[in-house]
Amino acid sequence: MAQLRKWIAAATLGTMAVLIAMAQQRARTSKPPEPDPQIAAAVKEVSPARVKATIEKLVSFYNRSTLSAADEAAIAKGRGIGAAREWIRSEFERYSKDCDGCLKVEMQGFTVSPPARRITHPTEIVNVVATLEGTDPANAGRIYIVSGHYDSRNSDNDNTTDPAPGANDDASGTAVSLECARVLSKHKFPATIIFMAVAGEEQGLYGSAHYAETAKAAKLDIEGMLNNDIVGGNRTPHDTMQQPQWVRVFSEGVPAAATPDEIKLIRATGMEDDSPSRQLARHVREVAEQYLTAFEPKLVSRPDRYLRGGDHLSFNEQGFAAVRFTEYREDYNHQHQTPRIEKGIEYGDLLKFVDFAYVASVARLNAAALASLASAPAPPANVRLVTKNLENDSTLTWSASPGGLATKYEVLWRPTSDSDWPPQNVEAVGNVTQATVKRSKDNVVFAVRAVDAKGLRSVAVVPLPER
Numbered sequence: 001m002a003q004l005r006k007w008i009a010a011a012t013l014g015t016m017a018v019l020i021a022m023a024q025q026r027a028r029t030s031k032p033p034e035p036d037p038q039i040a041a042a043v044k045e046v047s048p049a050r051v052k053a054t055i056e057k058l059v060s061f062y063n064r065s066t067l068s069a070a071d072e073a074a075i076a077k078g079r080g081i082g083a084a085r086e087w088i089r090s091e092f093e094r095y096s097k098d099c100d101g102c103l104k105v106e107m108q109g110f111t112v113s114p115p116a117r118r119i120t121h122p123t124e125i126v127n128v129v130a131t132l133e134g135t136d137p138a139n140a141g142r143i144y145i146v147s148g149h150y151d152s153r154n155s156d157n158d159n160t161t162d163p164a165p166g167a168n169d170d171a172s173g174t175a176v177s178l179e180c181a182r183v184l185s186k187h188k189f190p191a192t193i194i195f196m197a198v199a200g201e202e203q204g205l206y207g208s209a210h211y212a213e214t215a216k217a218a219k220l221d222i223e224g225m226l227n228n229d230i231v232g233g234n235r236t237p238h239d240t241m242q243q244p245q246w247v248r249v250f251s252e253g254v255p256a257a258a259t260p261d262e263i264k265l266i267r268a269t270g271m272e273d274d275s276p277s278r279q280l281a282r283h284v285r286e287v288a289e290q291y292l293t294a295f296e297p298k299l300v301s302r303p304d305r306y307l308r309g310g311d312h313l314s315f316n317e318q319g320f321a322a323v324r325f326t327e328y329r330e331d332y333n334h335q336h337q338t339p340r341i342e343k344g345i346e347y348g349d350l351l352k353f354v355d356f357a358y359v360a361s362v363a364r365l366n367a368a369a370l371a372s373l374a375s376a377p378a379p380p381a382n383v384r385l386v387t388k389n390l391e392n393d394s395t396l397t398w399s400a401s402p403g404g405l406a407t408k409y410e411v412l413w414r415p416t417s418d419s420d421w422p423p424q425n426v427e428a429v430g431n432v433t434q435a436t437v438k439r440s441k442d443n444v445v446f447a448v449r450a451v452d453a454k455g456l457r458s459v460a461v462v463p464l465p466e467r
């Protein structure tokens with residue numbers, strides 16, 4: 001009997017130990033953070049009516065070809081790309097007036113002369129750039145960018161006289177950038193946000209390439225770029241396959257800027273699915289779960305649509321993390337087409353095919369992502385996975401998140417064949433720069449992220465091997 005009592009006591013103690021261990025395990029698992037009130041408020045301010053007014057105005061410039069007239073007379077008449085960019089500048093300046101001059105508005109111009117792809121005469125290409133400087137000097141150097149291209153085209157690259165409304169491609173993306181500027185300029189963020197409208201996209205990404213090259217030369221710390229191109233939600237009558245609750249988010253796997261040695265390392269460690277751009281795309285999805293209802297980013301593990309391109313690739317080329325947002329299903333009769341009716345089919349990138357509520361949802365997603373990224377701590381630096389001994393535990397080391405906003409760090413892991421960080425695979429490791437996890441690096445992919453006192457998280461960083 002005494003023996004039995006002893007055994008029951010031991011068993012109870014054992015059960016308790018297991019329960020305590022389970023509770024500790026649960027405590028170490030991170031719940032999705034509560035939505036930040038400032039970010040939620042900014043997202044709420046996005047207005048479908050404002051998005052509609054912006055797209056209508058851009059379409060009113062008739063033909064926004066990069067090659068179209070930009071002289072005083074054309075601007076006075078409200079025709080062509082020159083008039084469009086003057087109007088975009090005036091919009092940014094108007095938002096800035098409402099926030100005591102919080103936006104620095106600039107025109108970044110440069111001239112491209114033939115011979116150059118699809119440029120038939122010397123052409124000034126101008127990016128319109130509005131900067132909301134970060135309020136924390138230790139974090140203001142960190143930059144997040146949202147961009148759309150305001151140039152348009154019709155069936156013929158050189159045609160500047162027939163209509164090229166470009167309502168979807170890409171007045172919709174330009175409207176996302178402007179609407180983000182309007183709602184986010186009413187708030188303050190520790191890091192810097194840049195709102196852009198670029199030109200020369202249709203001729204070969206000239207505007208974005210110039211911006212990204214200039215930024216690289218100036219050693220700007222661009223931590224993420226969101227490119228919105230064709231986010232109009234295309235409302236072709238009788239198209240039953242459009243998904244108005246989804247937007248695609250494209251991201252590169254192997255970075256365009258990786259050196260041959262880096263590509264060798266990516267191959268050797270199986271990191272083809274873990275570029276900084278891919279982590280940015282995953283972060284966007286996490287933000288969507290926190291701040292949006294009934295609207296969802298669908299991640300596509302590919303730099304862009306099959307063998308096609310966009311302005312985010314200009315940033316990838318320079319080594320910056322950048323992703324592309326595009327509606328779920330495109331209608332090619334409504335892109336790059338001179339408006340006309342042929343054999344009963346209506347061609348043209350017309351206003352009536354744009355779903356303004358959809359564009360507003362994409363703007364909310366961008367605003368939430370930008371606000372979240374610019375509020376959260378910088379990602380930890382120099383993240384490494386120690387490999388000098390063969391062992392089944394895994395030790396990670398890193399340098400503290402620059403800028404001092406982090407109060408703790410989290411180690412994430414996922415099976416190598418999964419393409420997302422499962423929310424339960426998180427271990428909070430405290431305010432440290434080293435952690436040992438009881439999991440084998442052979443079987444999972446690890447990452448480390450920085451977290452602040454409010455639970456705002458940085459983008460996850462996958463380690464390089466430390467030998």
Ligand SMILES: [Zn+2]
Nearest residue numbers: 169170229230
């Ligand atoms: Zn486009």
